[in-house]
Amino acid sequence: MTNYKTVASVIKDDLCTGCxxxxxxxxxxxxEMIINESRGVYVPxxxxxxxxxxxDCFAACPGHTVDFKQLNSEIFGKQPDxxxxxxxxxxxxGHATDYEIxxxxxSGGLVTALLIFALEEGIIDGALVTGMNPDNxxxxxxxxxxxxxxxxxxxxxKYCPVPANTALKEILNSKEGEKFAVVGLPCHIHGIRKMxxxxxxxxxxxxxxxxxxxxHAPTFLWTKFHLWRKGISKEKIARIDYRGKGWxxxxxxxxxxxxxxxxxxxxxxxxxxxxxxxxxCTLCCDQAAELxxxxxxxxxxxxxxxxxxxxxxxxxxxxxxxxxxxxMASAGKLHFDRIGGEKAIQSQGGFYSKKRVIAATFALSxxxxxNIPLYKLxxxxxxxxAYLMSLQLQFESGASxxxxxxxxxxxYISAKMNLAAVVKSVMLFGRRIQNMFNQ
Numbered sequence: 001m002t003n004y005k006t007v008a009s010v011i012k013d014d015l016c017t018g019c020x021x022x023x024x025x026x027x028x029x030x031x032e033m034i035i036n037e038s039r040g041v042y043v044p045x046x047x048x049x050x051x052x053x054x055x056d057c058f059a060a061c062p063g064h065t066v067d068f069k070q071l072n073s074e075i076f077g078k079q080p081d082x083x084x085x086x087x088x089x090x091x092x093x094g095h096a097t098d099y100e101i102x103x104x105x106x107s108g109g110l111v112t113a114l115l116i117f118a119l120e121e122g123i124i125d126g127a128l129v130t131g132m133n134p135d136n137x138x139x140x141x142x143x144x145x146x147x148x149x150x151x152x153x154x155x156x157x158k159y160c161p162v163p164a165n166t167a168l169k170e171i172l173n174s175k176e177g178e179k180f181a182v183v184g185l186p187c188h189i190h191g192i193r194k195m196x197x198x199x200x201x202x203x204x205x206x207x208x209x210x211x212x213x214x215x216h217a218p219t220f221l222w223t224k225f226h227l228w229r230k231g232i233s234k235e236k237i238a239r240i241d242y243r244g245k246g247w248x249x250x251x252x253x254x255x256x257x258x259x260x261x262x263x264x265x266x267x268x269x270x271x272x273x274x275x276x277x278x279x280x281c282t283l284c285c286d287q288a289a290e291l292x293x294x295x296x297x298x299x300x301x302x303x304x305x306x307x308x309x310x311x312x313x314x315x316x317x318x319x320x321x322x323x324x325x326x327x328m329a330s331a332g333k334l335h336f337d338r339i340g341g342e343k344a345i346q347s348q349g350g351f352y353s354k355k356r357v358i359a360a361t362f363a364l365s366x367x368x369x370x371n372i373p374l375y376k377l378x379x380x381x382x383x384x385x386a387y388l389m390s391l392q393l394q395f396e397s398g399a400s401x402x403x404x405x406x407x408x409x410x411x412y413i414s415a416k417m418n419l420a421a422v423v424k425s426v427m428l429f430g431r432r433i434q435n436m437f438n439q
């Protein structure tokens with residue numbers, strides 16, 4: 001590539017996703033992902049002494065541009081009929097049949113089970129996964145897992161920034177003929193797909209792209225906020241597991257003195273899900289990992305509210321993904337049932353509103369003369385509610401990123417919960433009155 005642009009311009013425009021694609025692809029290893037402590041995010045650091053401005057990092061970067069029309073044509077051969085889910089063949093709900101894998105994963109354990117199956121069947125030689133650094137319990141560790149044990153060690157979501165694509169360097173340096181799977185959020189998949197457009201080795205080596213649904217990735221400040229809420233000293237922690245222990249699970253903390261503590265998912269994500277956003281996450285239009293071969297999500301459906309182990313929503317997007325799922329089912333490695341696309345959308349409440357909120361956020365960003373990414377997509381026109389939701393998101397994310405305001409945020413959340421309870425009571429009362437008149 002010779003466009004003489006680097007990711008320095010993306011950082012300057014505040015459009016970096018922190019995905020690590022630039023560090024993974026740089027042929028001179030001139031880019032390192034470092035943590036910006038004040039913002040709680042990963043950012044690329046360029047070594048000007050090494051960089052020759054080849055432009056590969058900018059070309060592969062998903063922060064400034066993702067041409068969905070072009071990529072959909074190249075990957076799936078057509079544009080999607082569904083603007084919310086993207087291209088897909090079938091939707092399923094299911095779970096791994098291995099109870100331990102299912103219980104200790106985020107939901108259903110299907111990603112872990114699928115990777116193990118692909119490894120043992122010789123479909124792949126390894127998989128790009130993310131664990132936590134044993135020497136630093138707060139730092140994610142992307143790596144290429146080549147054994148069952150390594151893949152299991154990376155099970156579960158990581159509610160912190162993850163520069164997963166830095167591990168692409170190992171795939172690029174792998175032996176000829178080795179095949180790999182990658183697991184990532186939409187931004188990670190975007191970077192890999194863009195990189196494969198001009199990197200033949202990567203395109204031929206990665207045979208399976210597994211995407212995780214994502215509303216946004218919280219910064220490192222989100223973890224610090226919850227430790228502050230619970231009065232937990234960071235220095236006393238030996239390990240953090242963000243999700244697992246059944247469904248919906250929660251944050252399991254292991255201390256250096258051998259003690260443990262569990263914080264339920266609803267008390268960490270629940271009312272605090274919009275806290276400590278990446279700014280770039282508020283500009284992402286892809287919740288369903290639309291450019292993956294198979295996408296996975298929690299099955300937030302009414303009929304599964306009593307499920308204490310976990311199920312996954314599965315969006316299979318091509319024949320290769322369909323073949324491996326059916327092979328796993330035949331081998332007794334997974335159980336799944338087909339569902340309609342509308343059911344998959346229902347499981348992730350807010351799908352359509354997200355597209356509207358993105359359009360509103362784009363409009364507000366333009367008004368404030370802030371940079372936005374180029375997607376070449378048509379979004380639903382934003383309504384007043386979308387603008388209000390965008391402003392709420394920006395307020396909650398901005399306020400939660402300032403430690404001096406954390407005490408006030410607890411009061412704010414309490415008021416928000418009480419208001420929601422009142423609204424719910426009023427709505428129930430209204431339904432009862434309506435039913436009385438209908439009888």
